[in-house]
Amino acid sequence: MQLAVWTYEGPPHVGAMRVATAMEKLHYVLHAPQGDTYADLLFTMIERRGKRPPVTYTTFEARDLGKDTAQIFQDAAREAVARFNPQAIIVGASCTAELIQDDPAGLSEAMNLPCPVIPLELPSYQRKENWGAAETFYQIVRQLADKSVVREPREGRKARANILGPTALGFRHRDDLVEIRKILALLDVEVNLVAPLGATPEDIGRIGAADFNIVLYPEIGDEASRWLERTFAQPAVRTVPIGVGATRSFIADVAELAGADPTPALGDTSSRMPWWSRSVDSTYLTSKRVFIFGDATHAVAAARIAREELGFEVCGLGCYSREFAREVRAEAARCGVEALITDDHLAVEDAIAAAAPELVLGTQMERHIAKRFGIPCAVISAPVHVQDFPARHSPQMGFEGANVIFDTWVHPLVMGLEEHLLTMFREDFEFSDEAGASHHAAHSPRKATPAPAETAPRELETVGAAQAATVAEATERNAEMAQALWTEEAERELKKIPFFVRGKARRNTEAYATAEGIAPISLETLYDAKAHYAR
Amino acid sequence: MSVAEILEGCAAEVTRDARAATEAQRPILRERGQREVFCGLTGIIWLHRKMQDAFFLVVGSRTCAHLLQSAAGVMIFAEPRFATAIMEERDLAGMVDAQDELDRVVNRLLERRPDIKTLFLVGSCPSEVIKLDLAKAAQRLGAVHMPRVRILNYSGSGIETTFTQGEDACLAALVPVMPALPANAPKELLIVGSLPDIVEDQFLRLFAQLGIDRIGVLPARNARDLPSVGANTRYLLAQPFLGETAMALEGRGARRIEAMFPFGAEGTSDWLRAAAREFGIDAAHVEQVIAPARARASRALANLRPQLEGKRITFLPDSQLEVPLARFLQDELGMELVEVGTPYLHRAHLARELDRFGPNVRLSEGQHVERQLDRVRADRPDITVCGLGLANPLEGEGLTTKWAIELVFSPIHGFDQAADLAELFARPLRRRDMLEV
Numbered sequence: 015m016q017l018a019v020w021t022y023e024g025p026p027h028v029g030a031m032r033v034a035t036a037m038e039k040l041h042y043v044l045h046a047p048q049g050d051t052y053a054d055l056l057f058t059m060i061e062r063r064g065k066r067p068p069v070t071y072t073t074f075e076a077r078d079l080g081k082d083t084a085q086i087f088q089d090a091a092r093e094a095v096a097r098f099n100p101q102a103i104i105v106g107a108s109c110t111a112e113l114i115q116d117d118p119a120g121l122s123e124a125m126n127l128p129c130p131v132i133p134l135e136l137p138s139y140q141r142k143e144n145w146g147a148a149e150t151f152y153q154i155v156r157q158l159a160d161k162s163v164v165r166e167p168r169e170g171r172k173a174r175a176n177i178l179g180p181t182a183l184g185f186r187h188r189d190d191l192v193e194i195r196k197i198l199a200l201l202d203v204e205v206n207l208v209a210p211l212g213a214t215p216e217d218i219g220r221i222g223a224a225d226f227n228i229v230l231y232p233e234i235g236d237e238a239s240r241w242l243e244r245t246f247a248q249p250a251v252r253t254v255p256i257g258v259g260a261t262r263s264f265i266a267d268v269a270e271l272a273g274a275d276p277t278p279a280l281g282d283t284s285s286r287m288p289w290w291s292r293s294v295d296s297t298y299l300t301s302k303r304v305f306i307f308g309d310a311t312h313a314v315a316a317a318r319i320a321r322e323e324l325g326f327e328v329c330g331l332g333c334y335s336r337e338f339a340r341e342v343r344a345e346a347a348r349c350g351v352e353a354l355i356t357d358d359h360l361a362v363e364d365a366i367a368a369a370a371p372e373l374v375l376g377t378q379m380e381r382h383i384a385k386r387f388g389i390p391c392a393v394i395s396a397p398v399h400v401q402d403f404p405a406r407h408s409p410q411m412g413f414e415g416a417n418v419i420f421d422t423w424v425h426p427l428v429m430g431l432e433e434h435l436l437t438m439f440r441e442d443f444e445f446s447d448e449a450g451a452s453h454h455a456a457h458s459p460r461k462a463t464p465a466p467a468e469t470a471p472r473e474l475e476t477v478g479a480a481q482a483a484t485v486a487e488a489t490e491r492n493a494e495m496a497q498a499l500w501t502e503e504a505e506r507e508l509k510k511i512p513f514f515v516r517g518k519a520r521r522n523t524e525a526y527a528t529a530e531g532i533a534p535i536s537l538e539t540l541y542d543a544k545a546h547y548a549r
Numbered sequence: 550m551s552v553a554e555i556l557e558g559c560a561a562e563v564t565r566d567a568r569a570a571t572e573a574q575r576p577i578l579r580e581r582g583q584r585e586v587f588c589g590l591t592g593i594i595w596l597h598r599k600m601q602d603a604f605f606l607v608v609g610s611r612t613c614a615h616l617l618q619s620a621a622g623v624m625i626f627a628e629p630r631f632a633t634a635i636m637e638e639r640d641l642a643g644m645v646d647a648q649d650e651l652d653r654v655v656n657r658l659l660e661r662r663p664d665i666k667t668l669f670l671v672g673s674c675p676s677e678v679i680k681l682d683l684a685k686a687a688q689r690l691g692a693v694h695m696p697r698v699r700i701l702n703y704s705g706s707g708i709e710t711t712f713t714q715g716e717d718a719c720l721a722a723l724v725p726v727m728p729a730l731p732a733n734a735p736k737e738l739l740i741v742g743s744l745p746d747i748v749e750d751q752f753l754r755l756f757a758q759l760g761i762d763r764i765g766v767l768p769a770r771n772a773r774d775l776p777s778v779g780a781n782t783r784y785l786l787a788q789p790f791l792g793e794t795a796m797a798l799e800g801r802g803a804r805r806i807e808a809m810f811p812f813g814a815e816g817t818s819d820w821l822r823a824a825a826r827e828f829g830i831d832a833a834h835v836e837q838v839i840a841p842a843r844a845r846a847s848r849a850l851a852n853l854r855p856q857l858e859g860k861r862i863t864f865l866p867d868s869q870l871e872v873p874l875a876r877f878l879q880d881e882l883g884m885e886l887v888e889v890g891t892p893y894l895h896r897a898h899l900a901r902e903l904d905r906f907g908p909n910v911r912l913s914e915g916q917h918v919e920r921q922l923d924r925v926r927a928d929r930p931d932i933t934v935c936g937l938g939l940a941n942p943l944e945g946e947g948l949t950t951k952w953a954i955e956l957v958f959s960p961i962h963g964f965d966q967a968a969d970l971a972e973l974f975a976r977p978l979r980r981r982d983m984l985e986v
Contacts, residue, residue: 049588049707
């Protein structure tokens with residue numbers, strides 16, 4: 015048993031729902047008890063879809079157990095097919111139905127339904143949402159792909175690509191797709207099929223007609239793409255075009271497979287991020303410490319952008335999907351940090367507290383963690399909440415995606431000159447570092463009084479609202495317990511440093527003092543340490 | 550037009566309710582099929598806020614944990630007093646003893662949260678299906694952790710409970726551990742059902758003014774300060790979904806005070822009067838006490854009445870609050886009830902409410918969501934009260950909706966909330982008229 019308050023991923027049948035909801039004319043008959051319909055609201059409320067997910071839940075009750083749950087499944091399947099007239103259905107069980115072992119696959123096979131039935135085996139007690147989505151998409155492709163539809167000779171026609179991976183409830187999938195289509199148009203590549211998003215089961219039949227596949231979201235599309243590689247000898251582009259550099263590599267990869275000239279796509283004049291980053295007022299971004307956590311694809315992409323395109327220092331990197339841990343470990347090695355592979359948000363919270371970053375890039379969970387610590391945060395990966403399904407076009411991929419990322423990541427920070435002024439005139443009662451960045455609409459002065467220095471054990475799920483102090487303050491409190499470390503004078507000087515860097519200053523100084531065998535820390539030690547760590 | 554005329558196939562479903570002794574004449578549409586409702590675990594979202602020393606540990610699957618974080622957008626809670634012990638393959642395959650695992654999880658939890666005084670082990674669909682005995686676990690763990698922590702259990706599983714029935718099951722689990730009221734004790738009033746603190750305080754003030762001072766509340770804000778119960782307890786239900794709790798209280802000798810539910814000026818007056826009558830309080834005094842707040846409520850409702858009068862409303866089944874809320878909207882705001890759907894109809898507790906319904910109100914119990922939506926499309930009510938999974942899709946079809954869950958999460962009981970309650974229904978209609986996009 016695993017003790018959890020929040021989970022990064024839902025159960026695997028929610029992954030299957032993301033695929034079914036993304037597609038058209040496909041229906042999902044899910045053997046499930048009352049209550050599992052909560053998953054509908056992920057799509058209707060969080061993603062704000064105006065349509066119900068195409069899912070029929072069998073809704074069995076305790077009194078049905080051991081009697082006629084199999085019959086209930088068959089009735090529901092028959093009714094769903096009659097009512098919705100889908101081109102194909104997928105059938106499966108949620109966690110509870112898995113335990114009663116009714117075998118939806120066998121039951122639906124025996125029914126002679128008038129459309130293809132794709133059975134799903136999604137082990138709820140071992141696997142999670144992204145795996146469920148990948149497996150569902152793979153099964154759909156495997157069963158519906160028409161093996162007689164293969165690509166025609168290239169002469170006299172444009173190159174054709176399948177775009178694989180976008181689903182419902184995906185982080186910015188809708189907008190990424192627009193950017194990818196733009197790039198392909200500039201490269202004169204035709205889109206044979208986008209799947210799952212917007213595809214019908216009949217569309218899947220002609221998946222073999224493409225010259226190659228573009229795997230936008232490996233968490234969802236990779237398994238299917240490997241099967242397509244084996245079955246139709248379709249090569250795949252696996253570069254995920256998040257960030258300017260990655261977009262350039264993506265363009266080069268696609269151009270190579272398509273035999274196209276990459277120049278028009280590479281010369282896209284809407285790519286502003288490189289200049290925004292080089293412009294002099296971005297200098298203050300240099301070596302900002304950033305902690306990154308999310309799904310593997312977005313976390314790795316964010317780390318590269320942070321290092322290479324914004325000049326940040328990555329002080330922590332991790333992901334919640336074990337399936338893609340290798341990629342994250344490799345990127346973490348390049349950043350000089352140890353990868354954090356966990357689906358326990360408490361472990362992530364501890365890691366963030368220990369790393370004392372100046373910016374957190376993460377999911378909805380990290381947004382909450384960062385809020386409790388008072389650290390600026392931007393969201394880069396699912397799971398996200400309703401505010402991260404914006405009305406406006408807001409991609410992550412392509413050059414426009416990089417523009418969006420620049421704005422989104424920089425916005426939460428206190429701007430360079432303001433940062434200087436805050437450092438210079440720390441004791442101004444109105445212009446306080448604790449009020450937050452002045453370009454943020456809503457901010458209120460923080461209480462200057464530190465939280466009570468009680469030693470109660472940390473609460474299970476959080477450091478708690480009562481302790482909703484900044485990391486800096488939390489670190490200070492620990493230090494108060496070992497007050498003898500600092501002279502009063504040095505302690506006063508430390509407080510003149512703005513709170514968003516104070517924690518780091520304290521840590522560095524203490525590390526320096528320990529290494530040098532200095533105690534207590536005096537004013538001199540503080541400035542010696544500053545000189546030592548000067549960058 | 551009757552249901553049977555609107556849709557073929559429904560005629561057979563309209564059956565006479567065999568259980569109804571009081572009003573055998575009203576037909577009820579009973580349906581079976583896909584239910585678009587939450588399971589009883591969802592009650593934890595307000596119960597864990599209400600009982601400040603209690604913690605809820607769901608023993609379930611990843612789906613349960615995902616439900617709890619999705620159901621009410623509850624990532625808003627910085628410090629939830631709930632968690633899920635997620636069962637994994639090892640627990641099911643018998644590689645580990647699930648009871649041992651549970652001990653390990655509970656011990657770890659209690660170590661880290663010394664502030665917990667009552668721990669509820671909450672059963673789920675998977676734990677019920679594999680027959681994980683949580684009563685036994687609660688007993689065993691209780692023996693270890695009492696007196697510091699009392700450990701109780703109930704089931705919030707979807708195969709047994711619908712949404713608010715989770716609160717019913719939770720409160721029913723508290724009844725056996727309520728202290729005994731001595732046989733010779735004077736009569737005591739017990740208010741049953743969790744209310745927002747501000748509403749509870751309003752009611753307690755009113756009861757004090759009425760002269761009822763021996764009064765308890767279930768659930769108490771601290772689960773360890775449970776009120777007493779015995780043959781001299783007279784209980785008053787504040788919520789219409791507490792059938793099991795009521796039975797448990799009766800089992801301990803308590804008797805129910807028959808009343809309407811305290812929604813709107815009428816319902817609240819009836820509820821207070823019924824209690825006062827039971828305690829032998831002079832009727833003139835009662836009217837004098839309730840008059841100011843009642844007049845306030847009527848004034849505030851009069852402002853909203855023009856927006857709601859004559860508007861047609863359908864309730865899809867959600868919280869079991871549907872019947873008393875529909876009565877309020879019909880009697881006090883002049884709305885026309887098209888269909889009132891409820892997951893479960895407790896005929897005895899709702900008898901006084903049902904008496905008020907007009908003869909043409911279509912009453913339905915249970916759900917077959919597709920057929921019910923067909924009826925909504927055929928009826929085209931001015932407003933449909935429904936769950937979060939259905940609201941945007943119906944709006945997408947051009948039907949105005951009201952999220953049912955807001956009715957469970959907002960203070961809506963009593964005189965001073967009557968207009969707030971009406972406003973919850975008026976706002977979507979007003980918004981529909983305002984928007985020009």
